[in-house]
Amino acid sequence: MVQLPDVKEGETLLKLENIHMYFGKVAALAGVSLEIKKGEIHSIIGPNGAGKTVMMNCINGLYRPQKGNIYYKGQKINHLKPYQRAQLGISRTFQKIELFGGMSVLDNIRLGRHIHLKSGIISGSIYVGKTKREELDSRKFIEEEIIDLLEIESIRDKTVHMLPYGLQKRVELGRALALNPELLLLDEPLAGLNLEEVEDMARFILDINEEKRWRVTCVLVEHDMGVVMDISHRVFVLNFGNPVTDGPPEEVQKNPDVINAYLGTEDLYATRR
Amino acid sequence: MAGAEIEITKDLTIPKLFLRQCKRYGKNKVAMREKEFGIWRPYTWQDYYENVKYLCLGMVSLGLKRGDKVAMIGDNRPEGLWAEMAALCAGAVAVWLFQDSMIDEVKYIVDHSDAKFFVGETQEEVDKALAIKDECPHLEWVIWDDPKGMRNYHQDFLMSIRDVQQRGRELEKKEPDLFEKMINEGHGDDICLLFYTSGTTALPKGALLSHWNMLTMGRNLMAVDPCYDTDDFVSYLPFAWIGEQMMSISCGLQVGYTLNFPEEPETAQENIREIGPHVMFAPPRLYEGMTRRVQVKYIDSTWIKRKFFEFSTSIGYKVANLKFEKKPVPWYLKFLNWIAYITVQKKLKDHLGMSRLRHAYTGGAAMGPDHFRFFHALGVNLKQIYGQTEIAGISIVHRDGDVKFDTVGTPIPQTEVRITDEGEIISRSPSVFQGYYKNEEATKKTLVDGWLYSGDRGFIDEDGHLVVFDRSKDVMTLSDGRPFSPQYLETRLKFSPYIQEAWVIGDKKEYVTAVMCIDYAVVGKWADDNKINYTSYMELSQDPRVYDLVQKQIEEANRDLPDVAKIRKFVNLYKAFDADDDELTRTSKLRRAFVAERYKDIVDALYSDVDVVHMDTTITYEDGRQQRIKTDLRVQKVNV
Numbered sequence: 001m002v003q004l005p006d007v008k009e010g011e012t013l014l015k016l017e018n019i020h021m022y023f024g025k026v027a028a029l030a031g032v033s034l035e036i037k038k039g040e041i042h043s044i045i046g047p048n049g050a051g052k053t054v055m056m057n058c059i060n061g062l063y064r065p066q067k068g069n070i071y072y073k074g075q076k077i078n079h080l081k082p083y084q085r086a087q088l089g090i091s092r093t094f095q096k097i098e099l100f101g102g103m104s105v106l107d108n109i110r111l112g113r114h115i116h117l118k119s120g121i122i123s124g125s126i127y128v129g130k131t132k133r134e135e136l137d138s139r140k141f142i143e144e145e146i147i148d149l150l151e152i153e154s155i156r157d158k159t160v161h162m163l164p165y166g167l168q169k170r171v172e173l174g175r176a177l178a179l180n181p182e183l184l185l186l187d188e189p190l191a192g193l194n195l196e197e198v199e200d201m202a203r204f205i206l207d208i209n210e211e212k213r214w215r216v217t218c219v220l221v222e223h224d225m226g227v228v229m230d231i232s233h234r235v236f237v238l239n240f241g242n243p244v245t246d247g248p249p250e251e252v253q254k255n256p257d258v259i260n261a262y263l264g265t266e267d268l269y270a271t272r273r
Numbered sequence: 274m275a276g277a278e279i280e281i282t283k284d285l286t287i288p289k290l291f292l293r294q295c296k297r298y299g300k301n302k303v304a305m306r307e308k309e310f311g312i313w314r315p316y317t318w319q320d321y322y323e324n325v326k327y328l329c330l331g332m333v334s335l336g337l338k339r340g341d342k343v344a345m346i347g348d349n350r351p352e353g354l355w356a357e358m359a360a361l362c363a364g365a366v367a368v369w370l371f372q373d374s375m376i377d378e379v380k381y382i383v384d385h386s387d388a389k390f391f392v393g394e395t396q397e398e399v400d401k402a403l404a405i406k407d408e409c410p411h412l413e414w415v416i417w418d419d420p421k422g423m424r425n426y427h428q429d430f431l432m433s434i435r436d437v438q439q440r441g442r443e444l445e446k447k448e449p450d451l452f453e454k455m456i457n458e459g460h461g462d463d464i465c466l467l468f469y470t471s472g473t474t475a476l477p478k479g480a481l482l483s484h485w486n487m488l489t490m491g492r493n494l495m496a497v498d499p500c501y502d503t504d505d506f507v508s509y510l511p512f513a514w515i516g517e518q519m520m521s522i523s524c525g526l527q528v529g530y531t532l533n534f535p536e537e538p539e540t541a542q543e544n545i546r547e548i549g550p551h552v553m554f555a556p557p558r559l560y561e562g563m564t565r566r567v568q569v570k571y572i573d574s575t576w577i578k579r580k581f582f583e584f585s586t587s588i589g590y591k592v593a594n595l596k597f598e599k600k601p602v603p604w605y606l607k608f609l610n611w612i613a614y615i616t617v618q619k620k621l622k623d624h625l626g627m628s629r630l631r632h633a634y635t636g637g638a639a640m641g642p643d644h645f646r647f648f649h650a651l652g653v654n655l656k657q658i659y660g661q662t663e664i665a666g667i668s669i670v671h672r673d674g675d676v677k678f679d680t681v682g683t684p685i686p687q688t689e690v691r692i693t694d695e696g697e698i699i700s701r702s703p704s705v706f707q708g709y710y711k712n713e714e715a716t717k718k719t720l721v722d723g724w725l726y727s728g729d730r731g732f733i734d735e736d737g738h739l740v741v742f743d744r745s746k747d748v749m750t751l752s753d754g755r756p757f758s759p760q761y762l763e764t765r766l767k768f769s770p771y772i773q774e775a776w777v778i779g780d781k782k783e784y785v786t787a788v789m790c791i792d793y794a795v796v797g798k799w800a801d802d803n804k805i806n807y808t809s810y811m812e813l814s815q816d817p818r819v820y821d822l823v824q825k826q827i828e829e830a831n832r833d834l835p836d837v838a839k840i841r842k843f844v845n846l847y848k849a850f851d852a853d854d855d856e857l858t859r860t861s862k863l864r865r866a867f868v869a870e871r872y873k874d875i876v877d878a879l880y881s882d883v884d885v886v887h888m889d890t891t892i893t894y895e896d897g898r899q900q901r902i903k904t905d906l907r908v909q910k911v912n913v
Contacts, residue, residue: 143310149421154539156311203422210424 004073004088012074013038013217014059014183019068021054021241028054029065030241036183036219041209043220043228046238047261052221053095055238056185059219060092061085072183087115091181093172095188095221101161105171108160109146112178113138145213146174150204166197173204177216184208185219190227202227229253237261279527281492286459286484288362290526295322298529302502307351308536308544316351321358324351326452328434329359331441332390333451335414335432339364339458342386342411342467346370346379346401347394349508349534352418352434354521356392357512361465361484362456365390368467368479369513371859372538373852375893378477378859380405382469386479386710387411392434396422399431406430461485467710468515470662479710480662490665490704491523493685497670498632502529504551505629509534509541514860515666516554516636516658523665545626553633554658557640558861560633561767563625564647568770569795585617589650596649597677610652618652627653634658634670638862639741641764645678657681659741663725664688665704669739680738690739691724697745698731699724747865749780751837762787762830762838763863769826770795774850776863777840778876784841786879788872789823790814790849796822811847811904820845820909827911839913842879844886844906846872853893875906884908 007013014036021029028051036042044052057063059070061082070077072088080088091112099108116138119130127135147153150170155163160171169189176184186205190198208214209231222228228235229249237244237252239261245252252258279290298304298318305321306313316324337343343360345367347353357367368386370379379401383391389411391402395418402415417423418434444451465484469477506525510517521532530551535544571582588609595602602610622628633648636658648655656671659681668690671682684690688702705725708716719726730748731741742748743758751757759777766775766787773792779785793810796819800807807813823845831839850856856868869876871890878886886906891899 140310143312148310151537153311153537154543207422212424 004075007038007073009039009215010037012036013072014219015069015071016055016059017069017071019055019058019065019070021051021058021063021065027241029058031068032238032241032243033068034236034243034246036217037234038182038217039209039215040233041205041218041220041231043222043232043235044238045222045225045228045235046244047240049240050238051241052238053187056092056187056219056221059085060090060185083115086179089179089182090185091176091179091183092185093169093176093187093189095191097165097168097172099160099168099172099175102159104157104159105152105163105174106142106156108171109142109174109178110138112175113142115179141180142178146177149177149207150174151200166193169193169197169201170204173201177208177214181216183219184216185221187221188223189220190222190224198224198227202231206231279492281461281485281488283461283485285461285488286361286456286463287465287487287522287526288358288456288459290488291325291358291362292322292453292456294318294526294529298502302529303531304529305351305354305532305534306548307534308540308547311536313533313547321351321355324355324438325358325362327438327441327445328355329362329441329455330444330452331437331439332359332365332414332416333363333455334440334444335390335437337363337365337390340464341365341390342368342388343390343392344368344370344383344386344388345392345512346372346374346398347392347418348372348538349510349512349517350394350418351534353392353394353512354508354532356416356434357522360390362452364455364459364463366464366467368469369511369518370469371511371513374401374859375853376401376404380408382477382479383412384409386467386469390414390416392416392418395419396426399423399426403428459484461488464707466518468518468662469513478712478715481707481710482662482665483707486665486704486706487518487523488527489687489702490519490667491527493687493702493704494519494667494670495524495527496686497672498552500524500528500530500552504528504530505533505548506530506552507533507535507541507545507548507550507626509538509545510555510559511859514556514637515660515662516556516634519666520552520554542626546624547626549623549626549629551629551631553627553630555633555635556637556860557635557644557764558638560635560640560644560648560655564644564768565770565792565795567621567625567647569798572770573798581616585613586650588613589618589652590646593646593649596674599674614652621651622653627651630654632656632673636660636667637860639743639760639764641761641768642678643765643768647768649676649678659739661725661727663706663719664700664702665706668700668702668704675736677734677736677738680734680736680740682739683737684739690733692732693726695745696730696732696742698727698729698739698741700727701725749777751779751785752783753837755835755837757785757838759865762834762840765830766826769829771799771822772826774857774863776850776865776868778869778879782880785838786876787827787840787843788846788868788875788879789827789843790846791819791823793849810849811902814845814847815904815907817907820907824909824911831911831913836913840911841913842908842910844875844879844908846875847888847902847904847906848892851892878906878908 012035016034019029019032046052058065117134119134123129123131189201208216209218232249235249235252236246237258244257245255295318300317300319302318303315304318305316343365345356360367368388370382393399399417415431416434416437461484464481466482468480508521525532533548535541592602592606592610633653633655658667659669660667668688669682669684690700693699701724728745729741730745731739734740743760749757749759762777763775766772771792774790776788791814827840852859875886889903891901893899
């Protein structure tokens with residue numbers, strides 16, 4: 001695994017440079033550049049089909065863009081596979097839940113911890129030394145940092161597919177956190193949640209971003225403008241593969257191009273209050 | 274050791290007893306456990322002592338004085354109990370609030386009690402305190418214990434329990450004897466608790482209870498049913514309920530049993546099963562919930578399991594009935610009961626966390642005879658407790674082997690119970706409270722010559738058992754002039770797993786009617802099984818097939834009732850009664866006067882010839898948001 005230098009708060013953590021991504025002749029991303037600074041919540045908004053999820057997939061390596069470069073902590077990561085990017089500290093959740101339905105909540109979260117378990121087969125089979133230490137550490141981490149944060153104590157032993165949608169979303173966030181990521185890609189974490197669940201989830205995202213223990217940089221793809229404008233440090237607007245603007249939420253809301261392309265004439269932010 | 278061995282004198286206070294027990298058990302015994310991060314963590318009496326000491330000294334260094342009030346709110350957890358004990362050690366008075374209280378309720382109690390300290394658990398409680406801080410001039414300090422979400426709170430009157438304890442340690446270095454000196458200054462007649470009663474009719478009233486009240490109550494209960502210091506008790510009901518204070522503080526300290534705190538309120542049931550407590554005290558709705566769970570599991574299970582359950586319950590009921598009638602159980606029934614125990618009861622009791630249970634108590638509201646019989650048929654020694662906050666929680670209890678399911682039992686030692694000429698239950702004991710805080714008028718009405726007037730109607734039966742009929746003001750007069758208790762019929766209705774709440778109407782009316790609230794989870798499951806689509810409680814409750822289902826439950830409850838007392842018409846309400854809408858008290862008692870006013874349209878429709886009621890109301894969510902609801906409710910007739 002490559003060792004990368006530490007990036008300080010406010011410095012560029014991830015950089016997309018002139019990314020082009022085509023599916024056949026359709027340009028999903030046509031020259032997108034974006035810089036994500038450490039410690040920020042950087043949202044990506046745009047109408048359906050704008051290419052938001054494609055951007056996420058390019059960042060975590062599910063797609064290989066035909067043109068352009070991706071830098072993580074100054075290092076080019078174009079050639080790295082998704083699991084290698086995960087090892088560097090890039091974690092994600094999915095728009096449509098991608099959990100293991102037949103497994104328990106705890107097992108799903110443990111799975112996210114997998115890349116941190118390094119002990120060998122022999123030590124593992126007799127459960128001494130390194131394995132034991134790793135298991136204990138990992139249990140402590142999952143229980144004290146994740147389950148407590150996400151308030152899922154009462155469902156830890158439940159089978160995932162038996163849970164309501166809102167809780168499954170929470171479990172997926174838990175699994176992404178088990179990686180102990182530095183950069184977290186959240187693909188529509190609020191979609192399909194009721195009002196109360198939206199508030200909970202927004203609070204968790206803020207906790208993950210602000211709490212001293214975590215300080216995770218977040219890339220958030222989301223349609224709920226109220227939440228996006230409330231919690232983001234910067235907002236990037238995408239329209240059918242083309243970047244529209246990038247800036248603090250107050251500026252983005254006033255941008256006429258954005259209003260035309262996406263927000264509409266009505267002030268959506270105001271209607272949520 | 275049984276609790277009765279401790280001598281209670283007028284000089285003894287709860288903190289003095291606390292000190293004695295801490296010295297006696299020290300590091301050798303677990304005082305409490307809390308499940309945290311998936312593991313049960315023990316605290317010895319020594320840990321308990323130190324935590325209370327430093328918290329107490331810390332609050333003293335912040336200005337807590339004798340007689341000051343300390344308001345507390347939060348889930349059941351060690352820190353909550355430490356805060357209460359710390360307040361008592363400093364000679365202050367503890368005021369507990371229900372965890373789910375809305376801001377108005379919090380404000381009323383904090384303001385009315387003149388609380389100087391507010392001890393909350395998380396950001397949520399701190400937010401409530403911040404919202405009312407300006408309107409409560411006596412409130413000086415807000416203390417919290419869970420740092421989650423507190424990173425952006427920097428007000429100078431906020432402090433974490435940890436920081437308070439740190440101040441306590443510093444104070445101790447300066448004045449090492451202060452803590453014990455403060456404890457020794459206490460006297461049994463000092464006030465220890467200011468307890469706000471739930472109030473089915475008016476604003477909550479603050480009952481003042483002394484150390485002597487609490488300690489004598491615990492001793493007298495323990496004299497009836499001794500507990501041992503090897504016992505386990507699970508503390509999961511609100512500390513703001515007198516029953517929990519009774520078990521966790523008064524009895525807990527005297528006996529020295531281990532208190533266990535669940536991980537989260539949602540995991541309580543699971544955690545109870547892990548602990549397997551020896552004693553349990555809960556309001557009827559908890560037992561009703563357990564019955565419902567068993568009934569639902571029964572409906573869901575396979576044919577062979579259902580047969581075993583039916584066999585076991587039929588034997589169980591037979592044996593329980595013989596025991597109720599105090600007749601001997603014949604040998605063959607004993608044998609069959611043993612088989613029922615091996616095959617069903619043992620496992621069922623384990624699932625309910627009742628494997629090791631010696632005494633299960635219920636109190637605080639009426640419990641239906643059906644539920645009572647259900648538990649006795651399982652072999653659970655469920656007994657009724659009767660009492661008010663004003664008598665420290667208990668005056669009457671069933672004795673082992675002398676349980677009658679339509680009575681509440683006989684008085685505990687040192688307690689007299691009489692019935693006035695008007696039929697009101699009055700009682701006298703060392704545990705009768707000291708009066709209401711800042712409410713002379715109510716005190717005068719309730720406390721006459723040392724007798725506590727309960728406002729309940731009842732009588733004493735031929736065996737000396739007290740029978741509680743109902744709240745005096747709730748007793749209905751039927752069309753033939755007979756008195757009737759709506760509560761009795763409601764508890765019968767609630768024995769059906771499909772019914773969550775019921776409200777029976779019919780005072781001075783031609784016939785009896787009811788407003789029903791379905792159990793969303795159980796009826797929802799039933800609807801799924803019957804391929805009925807629904808999106809919300811409102812839609813489900815109004816489905817004609819659900820109406821028919823509810824009608825069947827009513828017909829079942831109607832059986833064996835005199836004709837005039839039978840329910841003739843009913844309406845399914847579009848929501849369940851909720852304490853946030855003021856329809857229930859925080860202890861889940863129906864506030865009849867309030868619902869009668871609020872659902873006046875429904876009542877009118879039930880007593881006229883219309884088939885549909887138009888509703889237009891507002892409901893309140895837990896965070897205070899409101900939503901307007903417009904809907905039509907159908908009135909359905911019941912076959913009598």
